[in-house]
Amino acid sequence: MTRASLDKQPHEVAAMFDDVAAKYDLTNDVLSLGQARLWRKAVARAVDARPGEKVLDLAAGTGTSSLPFTMAGAYVVPCDFSVGMLREGKKRNPWMPLTAGDATRLPFADGVFDAVTISFGLRNVQDTGAALREMLRVTRPGGRVVICEFSTPTWAPFRTVYSEYLMRALPPVARAVSSSPDAYVYLAESIRAWPDQPELAALLQEAGWAKVAWRNLTGGVVALHRGTKVPE
Numbered sequence: 001m002t003r004a005s006l007d008k009q010p011h012e013v014a015a016m017f018d019d020v021a022a023k024y025d026l027t028n029d030v031l032s033l034g035q036a037r038l039w040r041k042a043v044a045r046a047v048d049a050r051p052g053e054k055v056l057d058l059a060a061g062t063g064t065s066s067l068p069f070t071m072a073g074a075y076v077v078p079c080d081f082s083v084g085m086l087r088e089g090k091k092r093n094p095w096m097p098l099t100a101g102d103a104t105r106l107p108f109a110d111g112v113f114d115a116v117t118i119s120f121g122l123r124n125v126q127d128t129g130a131a132l133r134e135m136l137r138v139t140r141p142g143g144r145v146v147i148c149e150f151s152t153p154t155w156a157p158f159r160t161v162y163s164e165y166l167m168r169a170l171p172p173v174a175r176a177v178s179s180s181p182d183a184y185v186y187l188a189e190s191i192r193a194w195p196d197q198p199e200l201a202a203l204l205q206e207a208g209w210a211k212v213a214w215r216n217l218t219g220g221v222v223a224l225h226r227g228t229k230v231p232e
Helices: 010-031 036-047 064-070 082-094 128-138 155-176 183-190 199-209
Strands: 055-056 075-080 113-119 141-150 210-217 222-228
Touching: 036 064, 036 141, 036 210, 036 222, 055 064, 055 128, 064 075, 064 082, 075 082, 075 210, 113 128, 128 141, 141 199, 199 210, 199 222
Parallel strands: 055 075, 055 113, 113 141
Antiparallel strands: 141 222, 210 222
């Protein structure tokens, strides 16, 4: 799977992430020029997990993104549809309740979680609207969602440079550090095809989320979108 135009067939995307699981976190740090760690910290602040809360971390991969919530005292369920990623995560943190699941058909009851978050995974879901509705379903009334995803740089000259980096610099760097460089060609194309900040905000609102807002990180390379489930 090397082209974003394959329309995100779930088994193909899952297989792609199975292939890159072993070096995924390292590769992300290199390709993001170290920004990935700063983005994870921004997500942790936005989620604001508290002791005793239940947090669902979707597209959690190896569970690296879940650690800050655990350290804050929350009960975290890392969930991903790549079994290869989950296996790698289990090797590193065998105590984590890593769970296999499809974001469009989550294996959880209604209103279970205080917060749901997904970082750099929503654009790889086949049906974005269905995933946002499922996140709403499993969140308790008054609960929150935080989405961290690649987005559209706000400054036009930088946007051009960024686009060139994605399609020209990223593939050779990925070949040097990744176990499956073709996967990163797909990821670069999926970033370019993804909705911009206002478009994703509109999708959140259509799915039923309220108080939707976003904050740009790294000049809009990444955006943090937030929403709240209206109390019944």
